Amino acid sequence: MTNRMTTDTDSPEKKIAAASPLFPQQDIDEIQRAISNILLSGRLILGEHTLAFEQEFQSYLGVEYAVAVSTCTAAIQIALRFYQVKQREVILPTNNFIGVVSAVLAEGATPILTDMNTETFCADTDDVLARITPKTAGIILVHIAGLVHPDIDHIRRVCEDKGIFLLEDASHAHGAEIDGRKAGSLADVGCFSFYPTKLMTTGSGGMLTTRNKQLADYARSVRHHGVGNSLDDVVNLGNDWCMSEIHAVLGRFQLKRLEQNLEHRNRLISRYKNGLKEVSWLSIPRYPKNFRHAYYKLPILLREGLDRDRFRRMIFEDYHIENGAIYDPPCHLQPVLRDLLGYSEGMYPKAESALKRQFCPPIHSALTEQQIDRVIAAIIEAGRRCGFD
Ligand SMILES: Cc1ncc(COP(=O)(O)O)c(C=O)c1O
Known part of the structure; x- marks a missing residue:
């Protein structure tokens, strides 16, 4: 029923992707039927599937409102506009997707970057709190x-x-939990991405989640050019940020698979942890039991002083295994932000030193345990060839 590859189709020459969407054949058949119906209906945006996807997503998360939009970046911009950030400051981590910083700038605010915690990879709490000012x-x-x-x-x-x-x-965290409470339900607003590499995808797409009715109403207006009660009644400055019905159908099918995919990812990660536990030159983060990790990625840290880039290249070129390093370089070292905001090396030392040592092996819902074993063997052998032992 799934499209997970079997051992028969895997071979040492076959590339293993770092990330990949998973649409089982049964879902593809049903999605095709649903898309035909959408095309025949003539209702291509803001129809029954968008509404149903929103309701299914909000009840999965346990929040009052979910508003489907075209991307996570759009969801973030809508929230920033609602909170009137213009000419004020917004604090966010430097180890981040650059588009989030761009969204802050696009809304007329100043991004204030923070360093990271090298154990969790999340923003360093002390640094976050120390950067709060009246602005x-x-x-x-x-x-x-x-x-x-x-x-x-x-x-x-x-x-x-x-x-x-x-x-x-929560772009990396669909279904992630702390003490049984879901990401996206823990603050004033949650923003999700459904980009193709994510835990669930609609091709491109996003969702804004909140318990705040005013914000939800505002988001529904702004995603559709700021309309009020009718198309002739424009009450907010908006944009074309609607999710199409076709995207919403994909999202509904992906949401139905999310739980089983998260369980599968967690099984794969246990296999990685087990297979790599004797390797002295790398460390894999471990988390307390009150977390349910969504494992969008598994950031592994190599011991200081090792040639991470050569190792990554070898894994890709000699073992045909794609691998990544989120977010290296961090936002403050991206040329555009150095120029625009005057950032330079040394400003966020923990992020700079940890991200350079970081390595993310493949993890996605279509991977098999046999493929994980192939990656483990490649990591161990490449480490030996690079002289890490
Ligand atoms: C942390 C984070 N935030 C925001 C985004 C932006 O998502 P989208 O492409 O849906 O706008 C991404 C996408 O990669 C992301 O990883």
């Missing part, structure tokens, strides 16, 4: 790699005290 409009926390920010409750309480917003960027 701060709010904080964006990213649940990096699928781990809910461990201090989110504490940070939310500080935000409440100070009257600033807290936004969860």
Whole structure:
């Protein structure tokens, strides 16, 4: 029923992708029928599938409102506009997707980057809190790699005290939990991406989640050019940020598979942890039991002083295994932000040193345990060839 590859189709020459969407054949057949019906209906946006996807997503998360939009970046921009960040500051991690920083700039605010915690890869809590000033409009926390920010409750309480917003960027964390509570339901607003590499995908797409009716109403208006009660009644400055019905259908089918895919990913990660536990030159993060990690990625740290880039190249070229390093280089070292905001090397030392040592092996829902074993063997052998032992 699934499209997971079997041992028969795997071979040492066959490339293993770092990330890949998974659409089982049964879902593809049903999606095709649903898309035909959408095309015949003539209702291509804001129809029954968008509404159903929103309702299914909000009940999965346990929040009052979910608003489907064209991308996560759009969801973030809508939230920033709602909180009137213009000419104020927004705090967010430097180890982040550059588009989030761009969204802050696009809304007329100043991004204030923070360093990271090298154990969790999430933003360093002390650094986040130390950067709050009277100009701060709010904080964006990213649940990096699928781990809910461990201090989110504490940070939310500080935000409440100070009257600033807290936004969860849950683009890596569909279904991730802390103490049984889901990412995207833990702050003022959650923003999700359904980009093709994510835990669930609609090709491109996003979702804004909240318990705040005013924000949900605002998002519904702004995603559709700011309309009010009718198309002739424009009450907000908006954009064309609707999710299409076709994208919404994909999302509904992906959401139905999310739980089983998360369980599968967690099994694969246990296999990685077990297979690599004797390897002295790398460390794999471990988390307390009150977290349910979504494992969008598995960031592994190599011991200091090892040639990570040669190792990564070898894994790809000699073993045909794609691999990554999120987010290396961090945002403050991207040329555009160095030029625009005057960032330079040494400003976020923990991120700079950890991200350079980081390596993310393949993890996605279509991988098999046999493929994980192939990756483990390649990591061990390449490490030996690079002289890491
Ligand atoms: C942490 C994070 N935030 C935001 C985004 C942007 O998502 P989208 O491409 O849906 O706008 C991404 C996408 O890769 C991401 O990883």
